[in-house]
Amino acid sequence: MTRVPVIFSEQSQRTSDSPINFFIQQAVENPNSISLAAGLVDYASLPSDEVAEAVASVLSRRQAAQQALQYGVPQGHPPLREKLLGRALALDGVTARDVSLSVEDVVVTTGSQQLLYLLCELLVNPGDLVITEAPSYFVMQQTLESAGARSLSVPIDEQGMNPDALEEVLLGLERSGELSRLRFIYVVDYFQNPTGLSLSLPRRKRILELAQRFSRQHRILILEDAAYRELRYDGPDLPSIKSFDRDNAHVMLAYTFSKPLAPGLKTGFGLMPAELVAPLLHIKGNHDFGSNNLTQHLIERLLDNGSYDRHVARLCEVYRQKRDVLLKALADAFPPALGVRWTHPEGGLYVWMTFPEDVDTGTSSELMKAATREGVLYVPGQFCYLTGENCPSPSNEARLSFGVASPDQLKEAARRLGRAYRSTITQQRALAVS
Amino acid sequence: MTRVPVIFSEQSQRTSDSPINFFIQQAVENPNSISLAAGLVDYASLPSDEVAEAVASVLSRRQAAQQALQYGVPQGHPPLREKLLGRALALDGVTARDVSLSVEDVVVTTGSQQLLYLLCELLVNPGDLVITEAPSYFVMQQTLESAGARSLSVPIDEQGMNPDALEEVLLGLERSGELSRLRFIYVVDYFQNPTGLSLSLPRRKRILELAQRFSRQHRILILEDAAYRELRYDGPDLPSIKSFDRDNAHVMLAYTFSKPLAPGLKTGFGLMPAELVAPLLHIKGNHDFGSNNLTQHLIERLLDNGSYDRHVARLCEVYRQKRDVLLKALADAFPPALGVRWTHPEGGLYVWMTFPEDVDTGTSSELMKAATREGVLYVPGQFCYLTGENCPSPSNEARLSFGVASPDQLKEAARRLGRAYRSTITQQRALAVS
Numbered sequence: 001m002t003r004v005p006v007i008f009s010e011q012s013q014r015t016s017d018s019p020i021n022f023f024i025q026q027a028v029e030n031p032n033s034i035s036l037a038a039g040l041v042d043y044a045s046l047p048s049d050e051v052a053e054a055v056a057s058v059l060s061r062r063q064a065a066q067q068a069l070q071y072g073v074p075q076g077h078p079p080l081r082e083k084l085l086g087r088a089l090a091l092d093g094v095t096a097r098d099v100s101l102s103v104e105d106v107v108v109t110t111g112s113q114q115l116l117y118l119l120c121e122l123l124v125n126p127g128d129l130v131i132t133e134a135p136s137y138f139v140m141q142q143t144l145e146s147a148g149a150r151s152l153s154v155p156i157d158e159q160g161m162n163p164d165a166l167e168e169v170l171l172g173l174e175r176s177g178e179l180s181r182l183r184f185i186y187v188v189d190y191f192q193n194p195t196g197l198s199l200s201l202p203r204r205k206r207i208l209e210l211a212q213r214f215s216r217q218h219r220i221l222i223l224e225d226a227a228y229r230e231l232r233y234d235g236p237d238l239p240s241i242k243s244f245d246r247d248n249a250h251v252m253l254a255y256t257f258s259k260p261l262a263p264g265l266k267t268g269f270g271l272m273p274a275e276l277v278a279p280l281l282h283i284k285g286n287h288d289f290g291s292n293n294l295t296q297h298l299i300e301r302l303l304d305n306g307s308y309d310r311h312v313a314r315l316c317e318v319y320r321q322k323r324d325v326l327l328k329a330l331a332d333a334f335p336p337a338l339g340v341r342w343t344h345p346e347g348g349l350y351v352w353m354t355f356p357e358d359v360d361t362g363t364s365s366e367l368m369k370a371a372t373r374e375g376v377l378y379v380p381g382q383f384c385y386l387t388g389e390n391c392p393s394p395s396n397e398a399r400l401s402f403g404v405a406s407p408d409q410l411k412e413a414a415r416r417l418g419r420a421y422r423s424t425i426t427q428q429r430a431l432a433v434s
Numbered sequence: 435m436t437r438v439p440v441i442f443s444e445q446s447q448r449t450s451d452s453p454i455n456f457f458i459q460q461a462v463e464n465p466n467s468i469s470l471a472a473g474l475v476d477y478a479s480l481p482s483d484e485v486a487e488a489v490a491s492v493l494s495r496r497q498a499a500q501q502a503l504q505y506g507v508p509q510g511h512p513p514l515r516e517k518l519l520g521r522a523l524a525l526d527g528v529t530a531r532d533v534s535l536s537v538e539d540v541v542v543t544t545g546s547q548q549l550l551y552l553l554c555e556l557l558v559n560p561g562d563l564v565i566t567e568a569p570s571y572f573v574m575q576q577t578l579e580s581a582g583a584r585s586l587s588v589p590i591d592e593q594g595m596n597p598d599a600l601e602e603v604l605l606g607l608e609r610s611g612e613l614s615r616l617r618f619i620y621v622v623d624y625f626q627n628p629t630g631l632s633l634s635l636p637r638r639k640r641i642l643e644l645a646q647r648f649s650r651q652h653r654i655l656i657l658e659d660a661a662y663r664e665l666r667y668d669g670p671d672l673p674s675i676k677s678f679d680r681d682n683a684h685v686m687l688a689y690t691f692s693k694p695l696a697p698g699l700k701t702g703f704g705l706m707p708a709e710l711v712a713p714l715l716h717i718k719g720n721h722d723f724g725s726n727n728l729t730q731h732l733i734e735r736l737l738d739n740g741s742y743d744r745h746v747a748r749l750c751e752v753y754r755q756k757r758d759v760l761l762k763a764l765a766d767a768f769p770p771a772l773g774v775r776w777t778h779p780e781g782g783l784y785v786w787m788t789f790p791e792d793v794d795t796g797t798s799s800e801l802m803k804a805a806t807r808e809g810v811l812y813v814p815g816q817f818c819y820l821t822g823e824n825c826p827s828p829s830n831e832a833r834l835s836f837g838v839a840s841p842d843q844l845k846e847a848a849r850r851l852g853r854a855y856r857s858t859i860t861q862q863r864a865l866a867v868s
């Protein structure tokens with residue numbers, strides 16, 4: 001049968017397949033590989049007993065059960081929002097009044113990804129500008145492309161996004177008359193995906209000041225993605241950029257329960273400038289008129305009875321050990337003479353490797369082939385760069401995740417990666433000589 | 435402090451507040467009212483024991499627990515998709531082969547509302563055309579407006595959407611050269627929200643034939659919203675339009691667990707023409723990369739152990755009784771001489787009332803004021819009409835829901851509505867005389 005074609009929307013045509021599917025396919029085709037590519041979390045520490053207890057508790061009380069199984073409100077279960085606000089304020093050591101926030105500024109979403117998506121819909125017309133870090137979170141890259149945003153990127157270093165470079169970009173936009181198209185600056189400022197690096201305290205203040213200073217005719221917002229904040233293994237906690245936004249005017253702060261609790265609960269939330277809340281909820285009303293209500297009730301219970309706090313503390317122990325094992329194994333597998341560097345994250349789930357500039361890490365590179373042969377999977381760094389106007393895209397980097405592999409697997413994965421790397425450079429040198 | 439303005443997207447500016455918020459506000463302000471407005475489901479029959487048992491069962495097995503709490507795949511938990519396909523085929527009495535469907539054509543979403551939203555994003559550019567029923571489901575109206583769709587409507591009668599009128603609209607589009615802008619026809623074809631009416635068997639076939647016949651240069655799709663299909667109290671089940679779409683080319687069929695199981699689980703699914711699945715999942719990948727996974731596992735369990743079927747059977751008993759009580763009470767409260775008509779739905783949750791043409795049901799109408807005074811809330815019919823180019827919007831209709839009120843409340847609500855109506859027409863006549 002010949003069929004006439006389906007006509008897809010312009011947005012659909014801008015929306016490409018996720019690189020995640022490439023990694024999944026690769027994992028399926030290489031079942032004996034150890035994946036340092038998957039963004040999954042540690043299986044063994046998933047809180048099944050705690051969740052079972054919380055659901056049982058919610059559903060055993062008649063009124064609570066009926067509420068949890070009925071429709072909720074689009075903004076999220078009010079007692080949950082109270083607790084979320086309270087926790088967020090406590091993390092930053094501020095009062096609601098200090099930062100002009102109330103429970104009405106809290107919005108519960110289907111993971112923090114839904115919040116990122118809703119905010120793009122709320123703020124971005126095709127052709128509008130967004131500033132991100134280079135490298136940055138690749139699902140956000142897809143989301144920005146789908147929204148038709150033009151991305152500008154600012155490099156990050158050991159202190160996070162470089163504010164001098166940010167200022168240069170802002171001045172450039174002002175000079176070119178394009179500042180009016182800039183909607184927000186996206187920063188993953190705790191143990192960033194993909195580098196594991198955090199934004200330093202002075203830079204947090206400076207970036208907010210820049211957003212404020214360049215808000216001349218319109219508001220330049222900051223989307224602060226704090227997904228990994230609570231997965232902290234060393235060093236002091238840093239206050240959120242939001243905590244310096246005393247008038248609740250510039251910063252949209254996104255949190256998730258996917259990393260510190262369980263991805264299967266697919267629940268996140270945001271603290272929003274008040275005037276964004278109603279239009280955000282109008283859009284969310286059409287998306288789903290409210291995220292999964294049962295899950296909101298069970299998370300409220302886990303926060304209430306202390307299970308969540310105990311779980312995060314345990315989880316930090318688990319991941320601290322895995323991080324240490326991976327860093328030690330990388331040091332063993334890559335002696336300094338090999339010229340390979342990597343980050344030493346104080347939290348989160350990722351280590352970022354930088355190979356010598358002539359070593360390509362891409363999907364069809366010799367290194368990838370050798371790694372696949374050895375049985376270890378990584379994410380080529382290129383996936384983590386936005387394809388924007390001023391965006392670099394180095395080809396010699398890789399993201400390693402220590403989320404899902406066991407300590408023994410991490411050790412073995414580093415050995416395999418070391419062998420893959422050595423065989424690649426041996427071959428490369430042979431080719432260079434021949 | 436003076437603030438520079440936030441610039442919102444064009445889509446945000448097209449996205450208005452949901453009428454639901456008006457009803458919620460009204461309910462809050464009138465706490466002693468009985469709501470026939472709320473689209474909630476019956477509280478007492480919510481399956482709290484069944485859900486508790488299913489969650490306990492999933493989380494007590496180590497491997498199942500770890501899977502349910504980990505990230506899932508964007509398309510949905512594969513064993514769940516298998517069961518969803520099996521059930522959908524069984525309802526229609528067809529095999530997968532008969533209708534060219536496989537488990538790869540099933541997509542699990544955050545309620546069926548997310549599916550409706552994703553399909554608008556997938557298919558509709560601002561200015562594109564969509565045909566709907568008049569009246570129709572008001573959240574879809576908001577969603578279409580947000581997408582920038584231009585809506586054309588086709589009246590429904592006791593047999594559902596009128597195919598002759600649909601053909602007229604299609605011919606008109608062909609004559610005006612606008613057929614190329616038509617993306618899909620949206621039908622709620624089982625016990626429709628808001629009228630309670632269903633699409634008859636001959637019309638199901640005829641509407642599909644029209645979509646096929648007018649697919650001259652491009653595919654005209656049908657979005658079949660079967661949210662209420664399993665809430666059937668009388669009469670035979672009707673095959674879905676999809677069951678006649680033997681090549682899986684034209685019909686996107688949407689189901690939900692919100693009505694037949696529990697809204698708090700916020701889970702729906704669709705059966706899609708195969709070529710729509712990948713682009714749909716690219717978009718969903720950015721929305722949330724997969725709906726709540728724990729809930730998908732628990733629903734799979736409820737389908738597997740028979741709880742779901744038993745629950746639907748019980749629920750049909752509950753709602754059949756409530757429908758009968760409401761219809762009887764309306765007959766008592768509105769003797770034929772009053773000139774008020776209403777539908778007698780064989781399923782679903784809604785009764786549609788038509789008052790004499792000079793009786794306004796709107797939010798600031800005398801009838802609404804009198805009803806609020808008497809303590810009964812309804813949805814003005816106008817909310818259920820799309821504001822499209824050829825869309826009528828009668829002002830003398832009302833949607834009554836028997837979902838949430840108890841049988842005694844339904845009786846009392848009908849009495850109150852009858853009193854409100856009588857006082858309204860008495861006043862109207864007095865004004866006419868004076």
